[in-house]
Amino acid sequence: MPLPLPPRHNNNPFIFLPWEPPADPDKPACPYRRSFTVDIENHTPPAPFGGRDYGRGERTGVDDQTLRTITQTDLVMGNPPPETPTPATQRIATLSITGELAVTDGRGAQLTICIIRPKVAGQCAFTAVAKIYDPLYYSFPNKDVPSVPSDVTRDADLDYSREAAAYEHLERIGEAGSFAPGYFGSWTFNMAIRIGDTAQQRPVRMILIESVSGPSILQLCLPNSGAALDRASRLEILARVLDGNARLLFKGINQNDLASRNVICAYPPSTPPAAMSQPPQRIVLIDYNAALVYERTKYGIRPWQRETLPPNPMELYWNHSLFEFGGWIPAEWEATPRLRQEWLRARFGGPNAARYAPVKTKLDFAELVYSSLLQVS
Numbered sequence: 001m002p003l004p005l006p007p008r009h010n011n012n013p014f015i016f017l018p019w020e021p022p023a024d025p026d027k028p029a030c031p032y033r034r035s036f037t038v039d040i041e042n043h044t045p046p047a048p049f050g051g052r053d054y055g056r057g058e059r060t061g062v063d064d065q066t067l068r069t070i071t072q073t074d075l076v077m078g079n080p081p082p083e084t085p086t087p088a089t090q091r092i093a094t095l096s097i098t099g100e101l102a103v104t105d106g107r108g109a110q111l112t113i114c115i116i117r118p119k120v121a122g123q124c125a126f127t128a129v130a131k132i133y134d135p136l137y138y139s140f141p142n143k144d145v146p147s148v149p150s151d152v153t154r155d156a157d158l159d160y161s162r163e164a165a166a167y168e169h170l171e172r173i174g175e176a177g178s179f180a181p182g183y184f185g186s187w188t189f190n191m192a193i194r195i196g197d198t199a200q201q202r203p204v205r206m207i208l209i210e211s212v213s214g215p216s217i218l219q220l221c222l223p224n225s226g227a228a229l230d231r232a233s234r235l236e237i238l239a240r241v242l243d244g245n246a247r248l249l250f251k252g253i254n255q256n257d258l259a260s261r262n263v264i265c266a267y268p269p270s271t272p273p274a275a276m277s278q279p280p281q282r283i284v285l286i287d288y289n290a291a292l293v294y295e296r297t298k299y300g301i302r303p304w305q306r307e308t309l310p311p312n313p314m315e316l317y318w319n320h321s322l323f324e325f326g327g328w329i330p331a332e333w334e335a336t337p338r339l340r341q342e343w344l345r346a347r348f349g350g351p352n353a354a355r356y357a358p359v360k361t362k363l364d365f366a367e368l369v370y371s372s373l374l375q376v377s
Contacts, residue, residue, distance in 0.1 A: 019147050021140045024071040026195050030105045030137050032112050034097055042091040043188040043205060044084040045164035053297045059157055067149035072140045079153040081205055093118045106139040109159055113211055128184050128208040133160040159289040160205045165296060166253060166288035167207060173251040179244040179285055182210030212284045213269040217260035221327035226273030233279050234328055239347050240283045242313035250310035256290040259324035312356035314348035318363050337366040
């Protein structure tokens, strides 16, 4: 959906009025810090919605004029997340935050490490990552066009609905805890807030996923990472990423944001960078808030899902520059795409091609500087 344009000054088509969020004295500081503790209960997420793939869904957005005149706190309090059916089996637990992975007002979903203590006799506490979709700490100014406000309540519900749907699907196809983090379900809790002199409660949704130890590929690309991975090891990791993504497509899900920042090299905890000279046993793809579970989109089952084997990564990435892995892939691939194509053929062609569905596209080698984006819909 195109972003609404800000109001024009005196109807001048070239001058836009600036917009800043109004003063919000009732908004508390972001609370998701170490020592934060709250009781949580399992929750049924709404159906995934948003964009041209899932469609609008049943979630009604707040109009632009209202967004421009309301505080973020009033917006959140007046537009709580939608109610959904109560889970068949109720689970309750206490969540205690022990670490902060990405906790910043305005970033969107907050990421914390926490201890979960089930309130059921015989069930043991466990460590997890909590991804908290609290609209009060989403960015009220639109991140793409700051002069336009965002409906943060819709944004948070959209992220929650899509990511929960993705992890439910990943668990069903056996990839949660393998190529994707393990999944511990969707949850809700109540946050206390004081509006003026009145104490109130507001619901907040979240998911719990496995805490995967290790650096991302992006972190390993940094000059001071200290990692000792050679070219062959880097390409082996890349091959496993492309193979894993092809398997996800085959099983009906497109993570939709394949990039170096979203791939974790899961080395054993406390492994020093200097000891990272070989590919880890496990590669993990994270971040599924933009993912597509095809059977729940307007597309339905895709043609490659009807094959008996996954699509060949050679075919998927033949005309893809893999620019999202810049700094990891050989620098000469950018100037000479044929080198990337030759690697794809060597890695996924020949005898290795038997692991994948037959290639249906004619794969011509590039002769000129070439870059294009993979589009899977």
